[in-house]
Amino acid sequence: xxxxxxxxxxxxxxxxxxxxxxxxxxxxxxxxxxxxxxxxxxxxxxxxxxxxxxxxxxxxxxxxxxxxxxxxxxxxxxxxxxxxxxxxxxxxxxxxxxxxxxxxxxxxxxxxxxxxxxxxxxxxxxxxxxxxxxxxxxxxxxxxxxxxxxxxxxxxxxxxxxxxxxxxxxxxxxxxxxxxxxxxxxxxxxxxxxxxxxxxxxxxxxx
Amino acid sequence: xxxxxxxxxxxxxxxxxxxxxxxxxxxxxxxxxxxxxxxxxxxxxxxxxxxxxxxxxxxxxxxxxxxxxxxxxxxxxxxxxxxxxxxxxxxxxxxxxxxxxxxxxxxxxxxxxxxxxxxxxxxxxxxxxxxxxxxxxxxxxxxxxxxxxxxxxxxxxxxxxxxxxxxxxxxxxxxxxxxxxxxxxxxxxxxxxxxxxxxxxxxxxxxxxxxxxxxxxxxxxxxxxxxxxxxxxxxxxxxxxxxxxxxxxxxxxxxxxxxxxxxxxxxxxxxxxxxxxxxxxxxxxxxxxxxxxxxxxxxxxxxxxxxxxxxxxxxxxx
Numbered sequence: 001x002x003x004x005x006x007x008x009x010x011x012x013x014x015x016x017x018x019x020x021x022x023x024x025x026x027x028x029x030x031x032x033x034x035x036x037x038x039x040x041x042x043x044x045x046x047x048x049x050x051x052x053x054x055x056x057x058x059x060x061x062x063x064x065x066x067x068x069x070x071x072x073x074x075x076x077x078x079x080x081x082x083x084x085x086x087x088x089x090x091x092x093x094x095x096x097x098x099x100x101x102x103x104x105x106x107x108x109x110x111x112x113x114x115x116x117x118x119x120x121x122x123x124x125x126x127x128x129x130x131x132x133x134x135x136x137x138x139x140x141x142x143x144x145x146x147x148x149x150x151x152x153x154x155x156x157x158x159x160x161x162x163x164x165x166x167x168x169x170x171x172x173x174x175x176x177x178x179x180x181x182x183x184x185x186x187x188x189x190x191x192x193x194x195x196x197x198x199x200x201x202x203x204x205x206x207x
Numbered sequence: 208x209x210x211x212x213x214x215x216x217x218x219x220x221x222x223x224x225x226x227x228x229x230x231x232x233x234x235x236x237x238x239x240x241x242x243x244x245x246x247x248x249x250x251x252x253x254x255x256x257x258x259x260x261x262x263x264x265x266x267x268x269x270x271x272x273x274x275x276x277x278x279x280x281x282x283x284x285x286x287x288x289x290x291x292x293x294x295x296x297x298x299x300x301x302x303x304x305x306x307x308x309x310x311x312x313x314x315x316x317x318x319x320x321x322x323x324x325x326x327x328x329x330x331x332x333x334x335x336x337x338x339x340x341x342x343x344x345x346x347x348x349x350x351x352x353x354x355x356x357x358x359x360x361x362x363x364x365x366x367x368x369x370x371x372x373x374x375x376x377x378x379x380x381x382x383x384x385x386x387x388x389x390x391x392x393x394x395x396x397x398x399x400x401x402x403x404x405x406x407x408x409x410x411x412x413x414x415x416x417x418x419x420x421x422x423x424x425x426x427x428x429x430x431x432x433x434x435x436x437x438x439x440x441x442x443x444x445x446x447x448x449x450x451x452x453x454x455x456x457x458x459x460x461x462x463x464x465x466x467x468x469x470x471x472x473x474x475x476x477x478x479x480x481x482x483x484x485x486x487x488x489x490x491x492x493x494x495x496x497x498x499x500x501x502x503x504x505x506x507x508x509x510x511x512x513x514x515x516x517x518x519x520x521x522x523x524x525x
Contacts, residue, residue, distance in 0.1 A: 023489045027242070036244075
């Protein structure tokens, strides 16, 4: 104790011996709220854009395989088949569309890099902050399509844009006046949509 | 004293001996946790982990009781009892209420000092009989520490005995006056430091020094015997804190002491125990040579000085 106060001792500078400083520090810490997170009892406050689990919005997926091919550890499995959509107009051509059979992410391999979400051109994959999906069997970490879709409920709305940020591209495109609107005036409003969303014809192979 | 009264007092002392160390231990869990920015035990028992030490006790009960083959069996098995029982004796002697101690003997000051020094003998026995080099070094360190710090304790207590003109704890507590807070302050500080060292508590835990000696003299112990050593440590804190409260802080003296004397003793003793815990959290362990320097170059001279001061005070009639 007192032998610590030798003249060449850097400790205890500023008139307060180090031992008293130690007591003061611990007393001050004791009077402050503790840092312990009581996790299972109290839900943690996660930062925005937390990477918990990857959710799939199945309707947006076109089975393009971009995510599966970009995945660094190949943990995304996609199976799909083509279906023929009959022509909507008389004499038109039948079209084909991809139907998703299987979409699975193996979270025992996933390294949460988020590349699949970045590359998806159709906004079918999202980060969800939900992280409580530990399993006792590693094989149960392979989340199939329905389970991945279930995570969509926990995907938070995207954070608000900064105050002076540019308008998002989708909004800008909608708000932009149609090309040549000034020349054609009011008649342009009745213009039919350029593309028609094909509808899936079901029940062909079932019966 | 009838047989009934004697057995009642014995049971009360035993109950205090079994409950108070757990209280101090739980307080240490929680206070230390909060001083380190943690919460400490939160689950056992439901409310803020109040039953943590009970759960620990149950766990210790379930552990296998191992005696090393090379150990000196009888000494090894006896050591926890030697460490534990003296503190029961000491606790029974501490006065808690005006005119009330579980056991009131003349010269209880001497007896209590003798009992507390026997406690450290248990550590020595454990270290010697374990057939383990860490245990042996721990035991020898404990012996060295005991030799160094017994003297300041005795001198400091002698000063109070001189001031109160009695060798009975009850008599001393009776004779206490607030003036002693200043007059006996150096001796009180010496006692507090030496008591922490005697209990081998941080910052004076060189005999245990888990970074150097695994667990010192306790290394080879398991289960209930290990728990007895832990219980002895906390019983020692209780005894030393109560002694300090009685001798230097006036024990039961306080408002409404006729009715609430026991409460005052308990509150003061608990406050001292909190200081012992606080010191453990705040300070790092001393080196073995620093320990000896502190005892012989600071505590002993200071205690002697206090003795001179007390003598002068008694002669001049302060």
